[in-house]
Amino acid sequence: MKSLYKNLFSSLLKLRMTENEIAKKYSEQEMRCPVHLSIGQEAAAVGVCSNLELQDQVYSTHRCHSHYLAKGGDLRSMISELYGKRSGCCGGRGGSMHLMDPSVGMMLSLPIVASIIPIAVGAALSLKLKKKKNVISVFFGDAAVEEGVFHESANFASLNKLPIVFVCENNKYSCFTKINERQPSEDITRLAKCHNISNLRMNGNNLINVYEKSKMIIQQIKKKPEPFFLQLDTYRHVEHCGPNSDDNLNYRGKSELNNWLKDDPLENFIKFLKGENEYDQKIVNEINDKIMIEINSAFKFAKNDKFPNPASIKKFVYA
Amino acid sequence: MPKIKRLLSSSEAILEASDQMMKRDNKLILIGEGINDPKGIFGTTSNLFKIYGKDRVIESPISENGITGVSIGLSINGFKVLLIHQRVEFALLSLEQIINNAAKSFYVSNGKHNVPIVIRMVIGRGWGQGPAHSQSLETVFSSTPGLKVIIPSTPYDAKGMLISSIFDPNPVLILEHRWFHFVKGDVPKRIYKTNLKKPNVILKGNDITVVASSYNINEVIFCSKILKNFGISIEIIDLRVLRPLDTEVIFKSVKKTGRLIVFEIGNKIYGVGGEIISMILEKDFNIFKSSPSRIGLPDSPTPSSRALAEKYYPNSSDILKEISKQLNVNVEVQEKIINLLLDKIPENEIDVPNPEFKGPF
Incomplete structure (x- = not known):
């Protein structure tokens, strides 16, 4: 297996296995914060983040597990945060919607859907002012473009030619409300066009394609700074918030559901590897075992970790 | 009064502080709507872009929430930002970024991301600005932990508190009264800080404590001069810092006088006065010799017409009446006080600054 494929596969599998484990353990009611799982949407995070250097930064939303891990965020700190423990990446002050690990450039995640976007644009402005050749990636969902601050941010980034990729993961639903009840078209690149921002819409469940396209985009931005808008159509496999399926509520059409569940990023990538004659079961097993050990160790660590000291409640209100 | 060495208006003091800090720190960025325009x-902010360039003095699109987020993004990447709103009402569009992110990033990141941004917001009355162009909204901001909220009243503080705010590692919101920009006073040329922690006692007295802020201080100073003729001495406290609210100075003063009036810049109901009086009562239930009072804007939006504004804004005579009430001043003396006030106060329209209140102070 080529090292590129091995890295992409490892990263993708780690995201999937980690979130499966969260889903499995969630009913123990020890992770007492909302979780917005990325299962089904992981190719976006892995495809884009695999092209980023350490100094390139990532900003994300409430659905941030995948971006945090794909950018290299520490697994133990993430799981500890979900358990509300002291060693959590936010010291138990944020929970699953605020994951961050600035040491690897995973800077900030925020739950109000477009709230992170202007902050990422500010980070891109800081690169311009420092004359650095890095790039900012900001991930958000299809509903984020419905909030005004997306447009304020896109306009500002375009006007100032800032080095930023707006990665819009279109999973079609804002909680239970479908995009066609919220927007006149599912082609969200129309909004990039009106801000004079180069753009591309593609299927977001094909990892190698997302990887290749975002590689070109990121290289281009590093050569000539200006924003890019990348729409990745995808689908979440479980409920908006929580570990279970909620398709018993029938808000997603049967045929749509079946088609999209079949278009699974992990299965797609395995199919791709097999087609390239690059699939090696032994290596896959090794990767799988290694990740499982890491995950088990992270959960064990989080469970044994101490809660934050209640006396520290007012710490970090002011610097 | 100490001899004045260097007379500047508050707006000149703010410009000087901004210029000196821009010169001192090349990581300081100015951003706002209209900051590079002729006014x-x-x-x-006049002409700062000509000295420091449009990369550092950024004329912004009309995107209040957006540029607040941009400022936070800059600040967690090594910059300091001074963001300016020509009217506080524009900042309402950025409450999402201010309250959710500026105020909480340091906390939620467990101390990893502090947000050193300063947001100047112009408040206050004048020339029929009306319901959505002359509010102060101080409690909207002051109720959020993680923010510092300050409200200078003198040119000396205008400069010193702005410099302290820029040095401060936290988000600091500055409420600047429109008319305070014209007030003149002594301003040293050097870079200096004044504290962002405490109110100042600006006049010592024994009979009653009057807490006020911003432009309102001038009304209270005016009252103190009149009351002196009647042997009534008031202690005036310039509130200066709305958050974190330190009531120690006020508590000590009330402990001495036993009486308190809080003269609000904003609405009386759900105002700063209610908070101050509560905090004092929580410390000492028996502190007051007479019921404390709040003077603030009435429970209606701000009207534009000067005929309505006349009744809307409390003034010196309202303060004098309230003081007389608390001190049980007899009716005859009360009349004399009001007559002296009418005698002393210049004929003045409600919608322009009182010429008496321009200083120098």
């Missing part, structure tokens, strides 16, 4: 936010 330069009451003259407080």
